[in-house]
Structures are given as structure tokens and as C-alpha cells.
Amino acid sequence: MSIILTVGLSIVIFVVDLMIPLGVAGGVPHIVPILLSYKLQDKKAIPLFAILGSVFTIIAFFLSPPGGEIWKVVTNRFLALFAIWVVAIACIIIKKEKEKLHILSDAINQSPNPVSITDKDGTIEYVNPAFLQKTGYSKEELLGNNPRILKSGKHSAEFYRELWETIKSGNTWEGNIFNRRKNGTLYWESLQISPLKNIQGEVTHFFSLRLLDKQMELANKDLIKLSHTLDQVPQAVLMTDQKGFIVYANPAFKEITGYSLNEVIGMNPNVLKSEAQTSEFYEKLWRTISTGKSWKGELFNKKKNGELYKERAVISPVYNDDNKISHYIALREDITEESQKTDKLKKLSLIVDGSPISILITDSSGNIEYVNRRLLETSGYSLNEVLGNNPRMFKSGETPVSHYKSLWSRITAGHAWRGVFRNKRKNGELYWESVLITPFADEEGEITNFVALKEDISEKKQLESTLIAHERLIHSVIKNLKEGLIIANRYGNIQMFNKGAEEIFGYKAGEVLEKPVAVLMDESLKEKHNAGFARFQKRHKILPQNALMEVVGKKKDGTHVPLELGLTQMEQRGEVLVIG
CATH class of the missing domain: 3.30.450.20 (PAS domain)
Incomplete structure (x- = not known):
């Protein structure tokens, strides 16, 4: 019925347009039937009335009474046709969108x-x-x-x-x-x-x-199956959704952090944040995993009780059937104790590398695995030149082969060896080294390494040679003095008796060494001597020093000999000696 009325309206508009002179835009009213057809259920009604209005507008152009200038008449007709189709297209679009909204509304409701x-x-x-x-x-x-x-x-x-x-x-x-x-x-x-x-x-x-519940039920079933496996893993396992909120944590996670699954579910892993890492650190981490890559690293976190701990973590994305990230799974391991040991080893390494003593470590076959900076400085070799080589590269050729065989037999038997070598630097210069070599064994008792501590004693050797020469010279001078020279320790026992003393007293040095100096005194002086020595032991000083006194000595044959005696004291290697 509605469509018949709308057709009738179009015909009426056409008849009216035929009676109006051409100068009037009589085709524009055909828009009204198009608007009315918008309410009709038939989808074809709008284009149908747009076509009908266009046909009537064109026919009226030829049948209407003349009027107005021709260019104005043509323009009015084109504007009428344009208006008809603009309205028709707009109605078609609006109707389609309305139908979509209606479908969407029904879909949401149902x-x-x-x-x-x-x-x-x-x-x-x-x-x-x-x-x-x-x-x-x-x-x-x-x-x-x-x-x-x-x-x-x-x-x-x-x-x-x-x-x-x-x-x-x-x-x-x-x-x-x-x-x-x-x-x-x-x-x-x-x-x-x-x-x-x-x-x-x-x-x-x-x-x-x-x-839907069924979809969630399937997801939960998959998670439950996975959790049965992850519950047995000794490392802490944490699973979050794609937004980073926790959906699962295994028992090991509670052991390390103190948090149970019920306490952390729905929360963000930043509940463990210690503030030891910067915000840039976490931003980079999230950027890595959210782009589909795994993140590996170490970080400090905080337990439920506030205690800090260090952990090594691997965080990887989990993909769903649509190849989109649905979850993230993190495998976390508490490395606090391991890290502390590593830090100690680093400190020890710095100490060893900066040691003033050369340090060399070889494997059980004697191949060099480590040398410190001091050894390189002493030998003149570079690190690349010594690593993998054998310590025999330092041999000077002056040490007998039997000496090295004895050394090797001792250290391979598990004993330390100590000795002195004359070795050769890279530039051919010879130098002396004091060496201590210690074997190291594993838990089964098998030797795995040898550690050598080496000290360049070239200067000490030179000084020692000089001191020995000086000592021999002094000893020769003292021994051949015409004056008698006697040295006693703080207990009064003779430590040295030169040739001059032998001629004065008639004793050979071997007869009086370690005997009390009182054997060389007359009985009348012994009491005075004992009192003076008692004062010396108390004060550790001879008073007066270097003063000359006249005394009477007693020879080996019992006869007396008048003497001029001078006393002084000296200290050698921490021991006070009296020189007469």
C-alpha cells in the first residue's frame, strides 16, 4: 500500500511539473518520494524511485510549456537530477548502516x-x-x-x-x-x-x-596440565598473561621469594622489584619480550620479607594458535650465593693479577693456562706467547736436566717443591728466581693443575754475593788483628775469639767458644765482672762505652797478663753483643 501511494505521489509531481513553465525547477520535488521510500522494507525502493523521478524530470523537460532562458532551464534540470541522486545515495548508505547496527545489536544481545x-x-x-x-x-x-x-x-x-x-x-x-x-x-x-x-x-x-566459559575452561585445562610439569622444576617458574599479570607460579617460586601463588596471582612481577635496576632496564626488558624475543639476564629482586637476592632469569613469549603472544613464561634461578663466590673470585683475580710476585698456572701436563701481569713484565713475553706453552720456555740451560726430573717427580706425586732457578728472559738476559710449585687436585684426588709462585731475586742474589764478600773481608781483617778481639753474647758466652786473643791468652778459639768470658779473668775481677754484667742484662747498655781500663787477665797456663781493655756493644739480627 505504501509503495502504491509513493508511486502515486511521483505521478502527481510529474503532472504538476508538466503544467509549470520550463523556467521553474519542477523536478526537485521528486526527492520527496525517495525520502518516503527510505521507510519501505523493499531494498530496491530507493533506487527505483530515484530512476522514476529522473525519467519524469527528463520527460517534463521536453513536454512542459516553454519559459525562461534555455541555459537556465537546462541547468535547473541538471540540478534537479543531481539532487535526486544525492538524496537517493545518502538514503541507501544510511539504511545500510542502520541495518548493520541492527544486526550488531541483535548479535550482542544474542x-x-x-x-x-x-x-x-x-x-x-x-x-x-x-x-x-x-x-x-x-x-x-x-x-x-x-x-x-x-x-x-x-x-x-x-x-x-x-x-x-x-x-x-x-x-x-x-x-x-x-x-x-x-x-x-x-x-x-x-x-x-x-x-x-x-x-x-x-x-x-x-x-x-x-x-566463553568453554574457552576459558580449555585454557585452564592446558594451564593445569602445564603446571603439573612445572611444579616439579627446581627453578622458580612464573607465568604471566600478555599484559604481564601473573597467572601461575610454581612451588620453587615460593621457596625463593616467600610469595605463594594465591598472593601473587593477578599481580605484576614488579612486586619483586628491588629498585636496584633503573626504569630503563625494565623498559628494555619489556620491549624485548613484547616484540617476540627471549630475554636473558641477571637482576636483583626483593623477597616477601624484604631481603634482597640476585637471580638469573630467562623470559620467553608463548604464542597461541593465531601466532600471537598470549603469555610470558620466566625461568628464574637464585644465584645470590654463586654471585658472592664469583665476586670473591673477581677480587682474588684482581689481587693475583696485581701481585708483585709472578704467578703461573698450568694444567696437569704442564701447559700454561694462566699467568699474571708481573710474570709478563719479568719475562718480557706477551700473554699470547706464553698461554698453551710450557714453562721450559724460560730455561737458561744452566740447570741440570736431573734437577728438572727431580722437580717433576715430586710435584706429580702431590708434593710441593721449593727452589731457585736461573732463568732467561725473552731478550736473552739471565735472572734468578725463587720458585714454589704446588699441585692442586680435584675431589677424586687427581692432580688438575700446578701453581707456581716465582720471585725475581736477581738483586737479592747480587746483594747476597756482595754481603758475603764483605763479610769474608771483615772476618779476615778481624781474624788477623794483632790486638785481641773477643765478642760475647748478652749471657756472657764467647762468640768470637781472634788470633790476637789467642796469642794473649794462649787459648785456641775452639777451646773458649760458647764458654763464659769469665774464664779469661783473674778471680779478683770475677765479682766485679758479674755485677757489671748483671747491670748490662738489666739495662742492655754498657756504661761507659769505649772507655779504656787496665785489668789483669788469666792465661790458659794460669799466669796473669796485664791488659788495657775497651768495651762497646753492637746489635746483629736483633741480638745484642758485647765487644771487648
Whole structure:
């Protein structure tokens, strides 16, 4: 009936147009039937009336009474045709969009997935029947309320703050979340919240879609199967969703951190942050894994009790069937003790490398595996020249082969060896070294390495030779003095008796060494001598020193000999000696 009336209206407009002179735009009213056809159910009605109006407009151009200038008449007719088709196309587009909205509305209402729409402030404006069924609330209880009515208390304030900041900035948030039904029971669901924008690009609403229970059930079953395996892993295992919120942690995680799964589920791993790493460190980590790459590294984290610990972690993305990242899994190992040992070894290495003593380490076959900086400086060789070589490269050729065989037999038997070598530098210069070689064995007692501590004693050797020569010269001078020279220790026992003393007293040196000096004195002087020596032992000083006195000595044959005696003292290697 409606279409007949609309056709009749088109005919009436055509008849009127035939009676109007050509100078009047009589074709424009054909827009009205097109607008009326928008309400008709038939999809072809709009283009049909657009064609009918166009045909009537063209026929009227030829049959209407003349009037007006020809160029104006033609222009009016073209404008009428243009207006007819602009309106027709606009109506077709609007009708199609309306049909799409109607289909979308029906789809959302009939969808088995819970759907809700809120305004930009988070106030609920729409929920579909599946949402009501899922939560147990009525439409009246939800509309005008806030989605926080579903909060379970399992997530931190930071979790919700990050969610809100994400969608407020115009981005979609996806993740898993624990919610609470009206009857108090908890349920786990996968949620996607997307912002809806107007033509100006401003966020006006938020659209949230929940996964079907069956889909979540399948995901949970896969997670349960995986968790049975991961529960047995000795390293801590942590799994998060694609947004970084924790969905699983194994028992080893609790042993290391002190947090149980119930305490961390739904939270972000930054609950472990120690502030030992910079924000740039975490940004780089997240950038790496979110682009599909694995991250490996070491970092300091904080346990539940506040204690810091160091861990080695490997974090890898997990992909779903659509080849998109759905989760991240982290394998974490507490290396606090290992790190402390490593730090000690580094310190020890620095000490060894900076040692003033040359240090050389070989394997069990004698091949050089390590030398410190001092050895390179002493020998003149570079590191590349000595590594993998044998210490025989330092041989001067002056040490007998039998000496080296004896050394090798001793250290391979597990004993340390100490001795002196004359070795050769790279430039051919000879030098003396004092060497201590110690074998090192593994837990089974097998020798794995030899460590040699070597000290360049060339200067000491030179000084020693000089001192020996000087000592021999002094000893020769003292021994051949015509004056008698006697040296006694602080107990009064003779330590030296030169030739002059032998001639005066008639004793040979061997007869009086280590005997009390009193054997050379007359009885009348012994008491005075003993008193003076007692004072010396108490004060450790001879008073007066270098003073000459006349005394009477007693020869070996018992006869007396008048003497002029001078006393002084000296210290040698920490021992006080009396010289007469």
C-alpha cells in the first residue's frame, strides 16, 4: 500500500511539473518520494524511485510549456537530477548502516559472551543477557553502577590503575581477571576492554567482551596440565598473561621469594622489584619480550620479607594458535650465593693479577693456562706467547736436566717443591728466581693443575754475593788483628775469639767458644765482672762505652797478663753483643 501511494505521489509531481513553465525547477520535488521510500522494507525502493523521478524530470523537460532562458532551464534540470541522486545515495548508505547496527545489536544481545558498555567515566549503560546470567545481577542492579561491583579483591590497586590508564589513553586492554558474582563465588575470565570514539576521535564509551566459559575452561585445562610439569622444576617458574599479570607460579617460586601463588596471582612481577635496576632496564626488558624475543639476564629482586637476592632469569613469549603472544613464561634461578663466590673470585683475580710476585698456572701436563701481569713484565713475553706453552720456555740451560726430573717427580706425586732457578728472559738476559710449585687436585684426588709462585731475586742474589764478600773481608781483617778481639753474647758466652786473643791468652778459639768470658779473668775481677754484667742484662747498655781500663787477665797456663781493655756493644739480627 505504501509503495502504491509513493508511486502515486511521483505521478502527481510529474503532472504538476508538466503544467509549470520550463523556467521553474519542477523536478526537485521528486526527492520527496525517495525520502518516503527510505521507510519501505523493499531494498530496491530507493533506487527505483530515484530512476522514476529522473525519467519524469527528463520527460517534463521536453513536454512542459516553454519559459525562461534555455541555459537556465537546462541547468535547473541538471540540478534537479543531481539532487535526486544525492538524496537517493545518502538514503541507501544510511539504511545500510542502520541495518548493520541492527544486526550488531541483535548479535550482542544474542551473544553467549558477556558484553557490557560503559560511558567514559565507567558507568554501566548496557549489558547483554549473557552478562546478567554470568554475574547473577539483574539489569536494574547493574545499569548506572560501576564494574567495580564485580571486584574480587584478588588484584592490586596498581592492576586496576594500569587497566584504567590503558583504556583512557585510547588503547585496548586484554588480560585475565578474577571477578566475584552476586552470590559471592569467584570466577576467572579473559577480558577485553576497548574504547569507542566519536568522529572527533574522543573516547565516549568503553566496550568490554568476556570469553566463553568453554574457552576459558580449555585454557585452564592446558594451564593445569602445564603446571603439573612445572611444579616439579627446581627453578622458580612464573607465568604471566600478555599484559604481564601473573597467572601461575610454581612451588620453587615460593621457596625463593616467600610469595605463594594465591598472593601473587593477578599481580605484576614488579612486586619483586628491588629498585636496584633503573626504569630503563625494565623498559628494555619489556620491549624485548613484547616484540617476540627471549630475554636473558641477571637482576636483583626483593623477597616477601624484604631481603634482597640476585637471580638469573630467562623470559620467553608463548604464542597461541593465531601466532600471537598470549603469555610470558620466566625461568628464574637464585644465584645470590654463586654471585658472592664469583665476586670473591673477581677480587682474588684482581689481587693475583696485581701481585708483585709472578704467578703461573698450568694444567696437569704442564701447559700454561694462566699467568699474571708481573710474570709478563719479568719475562718480557706477551700473554699470547706464553698461554698453551710450557714453562721450559724460560730455561737458561744452566740447570741440570736431573734437577728438572727431580722437580717433576715430586710435584706429580702431590708434593710441593721449593727452589731457585736461573732463568732467561725473552731478550736473552739471565735472572734468578725463587720458585714454589704446588699441585692442586680435584675431589677424586687427581692432580688438575700446578701453581707456581716465582720471585725475581736477581738483586737479592747480587746483594747476597756482595754481603758475603764483605763479610769474608771483615772476618779476615778481624781474624788477623794483632790486638785481641773477643765478642760475647748478652749471657756472657764467647762468640768470637781472634788470633790476637789467642796469642794473649794462649787459648785456641775452639777451646773458649760458647764458654763464659769469665774464664779469661783473674778471680779478683770475677765479682766485679758479674755485677757489671748483671747491670748490662738489666739495662742492655754498657756504661761507659769505649772507655779504656787496665785489668789483669788469666792465661790458659794460669799466669796473669796485664791488659788495657775497651768495651762497646753492637746489635746483629736483633741480638745484642758485647765487644771487648
